Amino acid sequence: MEEKIYGYFDEKETAAELANRELARWAAEESIVLLKNDGALPLASGKIALYGMGARRTVKGGLGSGSVEERYSVTIEEGLKNAGYEITSQLWLDDYDKEYEETYQAYVSMVEEEIKGMTNPMEIIPKAHSYVYRYPSGRAITDEDIRKSDTDTCIYVLTRQAGEGNDRRLEPGDYLLTDTEREHLKKVGSAYRHTIVIINVGGGMDLSFAEEIPGINAVVYFVQGGEEGGNALAELISGKVNFSGKLASTLMRDYQDVPFGDGFSYLNGDPDNEEYHEGIYVGYRYYDSFQKEVRYPFGYGLSYTSFALECREAALDTDRIRLAVRVTNTGRQYAGKEVVQAYVSAPQGKLAKEYQSLAGFAKTGTLAPGESEEAEISIDVRQMASYDEERAAWVLERGDYIIRTGNSSRNTSPAAVVRVKQDIITMQCANKCTPTDVLEDFVPENVRADCAEDLRDIPILLLDAESVPVEQADYSEPQFIETEEERVILDRLGPDKWVEFLRGGDLQRPPEGALEISGAGGKTTTALLQDGIRNVVMSDGPAGINIANKVKYMGDGRFAVAVIPERYNWGMMRAYAARMIPEGGRIVYRYATAWPVEMLLAQSWNLKLLEEIGRAAAREMETFGITLWLAPGMNIHRNPLGGRNFEYYSEDPFLSGKCAAAVTRGVQETEGLCTVVKHFACNDAEDNRNHSSSNVSERALREIHLRGFEYAVKEAQPHGLMSSYNRINHVYAPNSHDLLTDILRCEWGYQGLVMTDWGSCNASAADAVKCAPAGNDIVMPGSAEEAEAIRKAMHEGLISQECIRRSAARVLRVMLMAKTEVIL
Helix, strand or coil, rough: EEECCCCCCCCCCCCHHHHHHHHHHHHHHHHEEEEEEEEHHHHHHHHCEEEECCCCCCCCCEEEEHCCCCCCCCCCHHHHHCCCEEEECCHHHHHHHHHHHHHHHHHCCCHHHHHHCCCCCHHHHHHHCCCCCCCCCCCCCHHHHHHHHHCCCEEEEEEEECCCCCCCCCCEEEEEEHHHHHHHHHHHHHHCCEEEEEEEEECCCCCHHHHHHCCCCCCEEECCHHHHHHHHHHHHCCCCCCCCCCCCCCCCCCHHHEEEHHHHHHHCCCCCCECCCCCCCCCCHHHHHHCCCCECCEEECCCCCEEEEEEEEEECCCCCCEEEEEEEECCCCCCCCCCEEEECCCCCCCCCCCCCEEEEEEEECCCCCCCCEEEEEEEEEEHHEEEEECEEEECCCEEEEEEEEEEECCCCEEEEEEEEECCEEEEEEECCCCCCCCCCCCCCCCCCCCCCCCCCCCCCEEEEEHCCCECCCCCCCCCCCCCCHHHHHHEEEEEEHHHHHHCCCCCCCCCCCCCCCCCCCEECCCCCHHHHCCCCEEEEEECCCCCCCCCEEEECCEEEEECCCCHCCHHHHHHHHHHHCCCEEEECCCCCCCCCCCHHCCCCCHHHHHHHHHHHHHHHHHHHHCCCECCCCCCCCCCCCCCHHHHHCCCHHHHHHHHHHHHHHHHCCCCCCCEEEECCCCCCCCCCCCCEEEEHHHHHHHHCCCHHHHHHHHHHHHEEEECCCCCCCCCEHHHHHHHHHHHHHHCCCCCCCECCCCCCCCCCCCCHHHHHHHHCCCECCHHHHHHHHHHHHHHCCCCCCHHHHHHHHHHHHHHHHHCCCCCC
């Protein structure tokens, strides 16, 4: 019998790996946004003076679960050289490398001192990761550097790193420029004819320098471009490829413009409570409603060419609005793509509304100068409804709904009016996850008028209330219909063994025959191997398959770690890991693709691209023996200081949900593979995430923070979903029946399994015993003590056998659908 090897004995790049590199580059090219261009771009070939912390030390992605161990990543310097540019600032870059190494070693020593004496891996890793290394700014840029660069063109790369477990800081070196960086920009802005600034940051940043410092001609929002980011950037700035990315979150003028920004995370002085006073006014919903001047609006992005948009048709087909928008490339030189965006301005009725919200979008193909394409957008009228807490219902309030089309939230024009003559309830619910404290949402006094334009020539579409039948939520406990195979297995095992499905297998000693993918994110239980139930393996994400890139095959189906992944190379973990590396064995290579981070992918506004990335990820999952990919992440960019904004899509729930659904469809096209959409819900801040309570009104919760998950569930039915660490209105997410059963399953019709985030359950956080009754099926990483506590509660009648069986059946279904195997 031949063992199944999940990986390759040959280290040579495979055809699949090379194809994924091409796809990763295309993804970055589609997503990087040109914010400012005073004629400096595109750049002709020649000499470039390259400065800044990210020139050689380009950050491809964030830290924590979103990291990937790819074969190699292309830095910005390498990408420019690959494109034929000559870099003439080598001395400054060499000096920066020396400073980087010195400061990084000092950082490592500091972390080692802080974790000295710790022995529990679940304490060591989060503690070590709680200290984020800040890149040095580099030495001064001198007149000699400028003279020796022998060019009139400069590129300066601003870089920040962030990661899981920490929110970013409102201080120099993070959200703000350091004094050194500001001096650098003043120097190069005055010394070079063309100065281009690249923003290599997985989140927001104070960009006031772009207007305040003279001589900055262009600004590019690179974000974190994955393994091919450097090559993609070079293609764009050379003009070989045109920019077509659009912002997925607003870049405001000043942090003080963020609604209730002084109450975010560590800034509010109360780490145990995160108050969502802004209500529904998140991101552009706030800035557009109150006409706040922003630096770069939601949906914005420049091109080397120009486009004209004309709405040629607006029609109402029963319960769907259909728009046909002609897009014409009006430039003379460059081909390019445009993103058509459709927004809805709802009437101000009993419920206050935002000025507009995104309801649809379409990205064109490449249009040559003078060429046109008709973009089609379809909008379900139910998307226009608001949640009324008094009626516990989704309601289309009577009045005129203005449909707008354009290419950013600040550049739209009316295309149609949908007239609703009476209130229409689209779904009758019951209030869930209601705040236990009095929580005052922001109540606007001067929302921007929704009918300021001349609408005389705009078509009026009458919505018939009977075309939108009311949906009635049924909160009876959802039944899980078992297949015959599932029924037979569960009947054979009996209740005590059902409990084993409810814990992960990370902390179990793997028995013979268990599927072990060394360096993977986790696995389901291995306690039932002797009963013929094989485990399946999970990998973290969401920027790629996050597994160790080298393992050892020891024969007889045994694998072992070959190298210590950097994220585990701390304190006693280093010693533990070193003991896991045996002598002998044969190296197996598993280089996964580091995709652009989700925040950047959302800027592509290209759902076909995201589906293709899902398919490519699925092929890697098959190659490396992964069944459950712990991705995509899709919490809301509520605040630019969010530590994991890089691995979430947008400030907008519609765009977020569409992106997550696209990736999920791509992955799950392959039978037996699953996404695990995360983190459900309101994991919008990282500091104290295991204990903080996200206190939010039910309307804001449903319209903003759950809505994206709803789109993903209803459109793609991911097989897995991960609950979040935090509390929602003082109830831990893994223990919330309102969230995980009543809303997720009863209202949305979700059929898959729910798992906790790693380490969510402990004495001071969520309770493992309360998970299954709430609708959370697996406790991760899982322990014998947690399983015994659940079993004890079942025997004492605190949890019904029916409840345990239901969760076990959901997990069993995924285990049975898996195509991974131990023996061929």
